[in-house]
Amino acid sequence: MVGTSVLRSVAAFAARLSPLKSGNTAANLLTRAIPRTDKVVVRWGHGKRLFVIKPSDYYDRRFLRLLQFYILLTGVPVAIVVTGVNIFIGEAELAEIPEGYEPEHWEYYKHPITRWITRNIYDSPVKDYEKMMAAIQIEKEKADMRLTQLEVRRHMRQQGDGPWFQVPTLNKELIDNSPKSSPDH
Amino acid sequence: MPADYDKGAYPEPPRQTPVVDKQTALPNPALILSKLFYYSVDLPVTTFRDAVDSIRAKNKIVYYHQKFRRVPDLTECKEGDYPCYYEAEMQWRRDYKVDQEIVKVIQERLRACQQREGHSYQQNCAKEIQQFNEVTKNFQSRCKY
Numbered sequence: 001m002v003g004t005s006v007l008r009s010v011a012a013f014a015a016r017l018s019p020l021k022s023g024n025t026a027a028n029l030l031t032r033a034i035p036r037t038d039k040v041v042v043r044w045g046h047g048k049r050l051f052v053i054k055p056s057d058y059y060d061r062r063f064l065r066l067l068q069f070y071i072l073l074t075g076v077p078v079a080i081v082v083t084g085v086n087i088f089i090g091e092a093e094l095a096e097i098p099e100g101y102e103p104e105h106w107e108y109y110k111h112p113i114t115r116w117i118t119r120n121i122y123d124s125p126v127k128d129y130e131k132m133m134a135a136i137q138i139e140k141e142k143a144d145m146r147l148t149q150l151e152v153r154r155h156m157r158q159q160g161d162g163p164w165f166q167v168p169t170l171n172k173e174l175i176d177n178s179p180k181s182s183p184d185h
Numbered sequence: 186m187p188a189d190y191d192k193g194a195y196p197e198p199p200r201q202t203p204v205v206d207k208q209t210a211l212p213n214p215a216l217i218l219s220k221l222f223y224y225s226v227d228l229p230v231t232t233f234r235d236a237v238d239s240i241r242a243k244n245k246i247v248y249y250h251q252k253f254r255r256v257p258d259l260t261e262c263k264e265g266d267y268p269c270y271y272e273a274e275m276q277w278r279r280d281y282k283v284d285q286e287i288v289k290v291i292q293e294r295l296r297a298c299q300q301r302e303g304h305s306y307q308q309n310c311a312k313e314i315q316q317f318n319e320v321t322k323n324f325q326s327r328c329k330y
Contacts, residue, residue: 090241
């Protein structure tokens, strides 16, 4: 037993001296890990190595990651489309209206995306104008009708010869006129 | 390239570049800097613009300024004729916007003139100043709410 420990210590010494020779790696040196003084990994060249204890930033990083993802999900296609439109189609140039030509309502705008929106999504300004004028006309007619109704009410209440403000009374024929036919009954 | 500005309204001041009279063998730093600027900024930007323009040249589109018909004014509308009121109101608003833009252009001209002339602007820009006063007086008298 003493001999084996002596053997082991001699083997360890030999390994320490020449570490690169085969058979001298730590794993197979007589079941005891020998500290390798030459191959220690040096990560911290300067400064003290600290084990920093701080609260978890997993949730914050997860939030920022998800935020970035969901913003870029639609942001990147929109950016590509807008860049493509600006490079390949480009803005319109101002020109004089040719003789006898009535431009469409979208041809009055500069940027191609605005033109597309006014062409496909919005109503033409002429239609909007007409819609507004129609609404005004309807409201005007409503107001006029209300005023005439008030006028008619006033007349019918005053003169009483119209169908309104008729209070139902008893039938005249039900009155028994026989006591009135002779003066001193 | 986009259309150039109106050279009549914004005249270029006379060039004052002196004749090059180099008396030293040392390099001219202004020349060096201008060449540096040209090669690092001007040339890349111009080539990029030309490249994009050549791509855009295939799909050229135009836009126009809309011309509106004149409609009867508010003073020419019968009383209670609300559609007429609406049309007159819309026409007045369009005219107001146009007048605002006109005033802005005149202001811009006066500003450019002052910048050009420097300290002697009061006598050299008399035309622009008179134009500006006239236009603003008319605008205030016509379009004051």
